[in-house]
Each structure stands twice: as structure tokens, then as C-alpha cells.
Amino acid sequence: MTIATPSPAPADAPPAPRTIYRHRVATRLWHWLNAVTIFIMIGSGLTILNAHPHLYWGAYGANFDHPWLNTIHWPSYVTIPAHYNLAIARRWHLLFALVLAFSLLAYMIVSVANRHFARDLRVRLRDLSAANLWHDLREHLAFRFHDPADPRAYNIFQKLSYVLVIFILIPVMILTGLAMSPAMDAAWPWLLDLFGGRQSARSIHFIAASGLTGFIVIHLVLVILAGPINEVGSMLTGRWRVPEEAA
Amino acid sequence: MSLITRRTLIAGGAAGAGLLLSGCDQVAQVPALRKILFSGEIMNRGLQRALTNRDALAPEFSAAEMSPRFRVNGTHNPNTAEYTAMVAENFAHWRLQVGGLVAKPLSLSLAQLRGLPARTQITRHDCVEGWSAIGKWHGPRLATLLNAAGIRDAARYIVFTCADLYGGAPYYESIDLVDAFHPQTILAWALNDHVLDVGHGAPVRLRVERQLGYKHAKYVMRIDAVASLAGIGLGKGGYWEDHVDYDWYAGI
Incomplete structure (x- = not known):
């Protein structure tokens, strides 16, 4: 068996696209598991919300009380299941709540151990300077999302949004979810103190879910703008091609 | 990046989301998958009973x-x-x-x-x-x-x-x-x-x-x-x- 030796590239050819290993396997696994889980949580959550589409502040709240928000009736093309079935929606929601919580926990442990958080998500004080924020905002508006000097690094808006999702929004979803469980309220009454009562927890659950939905929309738009084949591919294989302008 | 690839990918993503949505409805009909779906109740009850005080009083x-x-x-x-x-x-x-x-x-x-x-x-x-x-x-x-x-x-x-x-x-x-x-x-x-x-x-x-x-x-x-x-x-x-x-x- 012979191995073909590649002929050396002509000197005047353009440089081959540079690829770097950007996403570790734990990050990629959690990303896709989380993508499916959050999709199911939002769909089944909207069915559950359809059962009583009114949100209150405080410990109690029912038909004769004053809601701060009456949501729309969520249409069948965004709910799980499509046709209203509270029991089945709860089955989806409460099973995947376990997936959401325990996969976040596992991802956090691995990401501390492999220094993903420290290397990629640590927000430094100088990142938050007005000059840097203004610079990164201008770069965003010009559709340049990578620092040519260090294309692997996340820009400040990426860092802040990932930190928001991983350390605030998803943990708030989990804790407000637990605060709605009457058995958990008996066992861990601090959950109610933390959020100001069960109906407040339910309202905050909805607000955090809206925040996550907003993140997903912006995330998808930016993936499309940054080059979806390269971005989705890197989240599948880990290997990311450094964009021409950043090379 | 050609627009067609982008369009294909976006359409593919939307179709995937639609499939996943209707897939969720199918899952609840298949007995084996339904069993998995319904196992959340046993896991949640088991976790709550294992990790919390069984005699805890409701607020x-x-x-x-x-x-x-x-x-x-x-x-x-x-x-x-x-x-x-x-x-x-x-x-x-x-x-x-x-x-x-x-x-x-x-x-x-x-x-x-x-x-x-x-x-x-x-x-x-x-x-x-x-x-x-x-x-x-x-x-x-x-x-x-x-x-x-x-x-x-x-x-x-x-x-x-x-x-x-x-x-x-x-x-x-x-x-x-x-x-x-x-x-x-x-x-x-x-x-x-x-x-x-x-x-x-x-x-x-x-x-x-x-x-x-x-x-x-x-x-x-x-x-x-x-x-x-x-x-x-x-x-x-x-x-x-x-x-x-x-x-x-x-x-x-």
C-alpha cells in the first residue's frame, strides 16, 4: 500500500483556510442536548400557561385577583402537544426539567474542570470599559464578530450573553420551577422567600423564559450572519474555520 | 456564503423544529416512548422523597x-x-x-x-x-x-x-x-x-x-x-x- 504524498502548494496560491479547534466535546454535547430540551420546555410550558394565562405578583393569585399580565392564548403551532392537553404537557415539562437541571450541573462541573469557563467566559474589567464595548458594538454592526488577533476568543457581547444564560437565566428557570412545586415549598421554604411567593415565582419563570427566547432569536440571527455552515459545523465537529477577514 | 445555502439551512432548521414539534405529539402515542415520558413522575417523586424531609410542613x-x-x-x-x-x-x-x-x-x-x-x-x-x-x-x-x-x-x-x-x-x-x-x-x-x-x-x-x-x-x-x-x-x-x-x- 502506498501513501500518496501531497504535492507542495504553489507559492502564489491563496493561503488554505485556517481551521481551529474551538468547541470541546462537553460544550457541543450540552449545546445540542440543551437546544432540544429548551425547545421542549418552551413548547410544553406554553401549553401549561394556556391553562391559566394570567400572571400575578405575591403568594396567591386566581380568577378574582388582579393579574399584572394576561398573556395571549398560545397557538397550537408553538405548543407541545399541539392540541391542548395539560396532563401530557406537564409530563414533557417535568421530565425534561430533570434533563435541563442535571445537564446544566454536569456541564458546569466539566467546564470548571476543563477551564472552559475560566478561559472563554471570564469577563475581565477591561472588557467592560466603554471604549471596548463601543468598539465591539461597531464591529457587530459591521458584521465582524471576531478579533483578528485572537479569533478563538468570544467578544464581550457573546461572553455577557452566555454568562447571562448559563449563570442567571437557566438557574432562575430551575429555581422558580422548583418554587412552584408545593412539596418543594414545604421542604425548601427559602425558595418562596427568594422570589416573593409562588405566584411571583411563576411570573419570574415566564419573564426568564421570555429572556431565553430572546437569546435564542438573537443567537440564531447571529449564527446566520456569521456564516451558518461554519458555525453549525463547528458546534458539531468542534472545528471552526477562521473567517477570511479575520485571518 | 451563498444565500441559497443560508436559505436551505434556515428552511431546514424551521422544518426540523416543525418535525420536532409534531414528533413530540407522536411520542405520547407510542407505548414504549410513553413509558419513558411518564417515568418523569417516578423520578421526581423519588428525588423529592430522597432529597427532602418527608415530614416538612407546607408554609x-x-x-x-x-x-x-x-x-x-x-x-x-x-x-x-x-x-x-x-x-x-x-x-x-x-x-x-x-x-x-x-x-x-x-x-x-x-x-x-x-x-x-x-x-x-x-x-x-x-x-x-x-x-x-x-x-x-x-x-x-x-x-x-x-x-x-x-x-x-x-x-x-x-x-x-x-x-x-x-x-x-x-x-x-x-x-x-x-x-x-x-x-x-x-x-x-x-x-x-x-x-x-x-x-x-x-x-x-x-x-x-x-x-x-x-x-x-x-x-x-x-x-x-x-x-x-x-x-x-x-x-x-x-x-x-x-x-x-x-x-x-x-x-x-
């Missing part, structure tokens, strides 16, 4: 924190001939039967039940639909009755059979012994300092404070200690569990 509130109006839900009036007759005579001949796997079956009048030592608790009622109401409940602990009847070692569940009919059969619910002997599990005969009215389950309803509203059986007529839920109704431990797939464990 209790002050009179100032009560709902101004405690809404009626579920059956507003059983409206059967028997129940209407009982209301007309102010439950004078109503008897609560306690039986099943007990050493000494009981048959209590309302006066006897009201004569038992009672607990008063201002607690939050959480409906499976999402709303909550806070009210003041008063009545004897279920444990008092179960101890008086002497439940046998083989008993695992307590079943409540009610006066209101659903699909022609009496509403029923069941709880395990952890909740049955919990200090806040009471047979309430008063709400907000008034004798329980028809809408809220007269003359007696169950309060099982660490679970959702549908477990709190209204119009209770019979209490039975049983070894298994099989053979009662469709065997899943309650009307909603039997007919619309609600979780039997409603602590979450």
Missing part, C-alpha cells in the same frame, strides 16, 4: 395574607338526588365510613367528626392549572381517624371516595401513607371560619397540603386503606389519573 400564612375570595373549582355542586337530600337535612344522616384494611371500621356522624380534636391551618391551595388561593382550613387530622380504625400492616394507600359523580362514577383520589399521616393532612369541615359550603366540598374535604388541588377530594364519603390501587377505578389512583393522564404524585 402557613397569617390571616392578613389570605386570598380575599377563595374560588370554587371542579364540582360546584354534586347535584345527585342523594346529595341534594343530605344538604336539605343539613347532613344530619351523613356518615363518613372508614374501612378497608383496618382493624375496626368506623362510621362517623358529622357531629362526631366535628367533636374530634382539630387543626387550623392557613395554607396555599395550588391548582394544576397554575393559580393559587390562600384559605384557612379547620378539621381533624386524617391520622387521628386512621389510628382510631387501626390500619393493618399491608395497607399502602388511603383511597377517598366522594359524593360527586364524574362520568357516572364517584370522584376518587388516593395518597400514600407518608402524606396520609402528615400533620397537615386534615379532613376539613370549615373554610375561613365558616362551615364548609357546597361549592368547596361540604360537609368534608381532604387537605393534603404538599400536593396539587385535584388530590384534595371534596364531598368525602368513604376512606379506605388498601394494599394496592389495582382494581379501583382504572387502577391509577384517581379520576384524573385514570382518564386524562394526570400524575398520581402531584407534589410538583
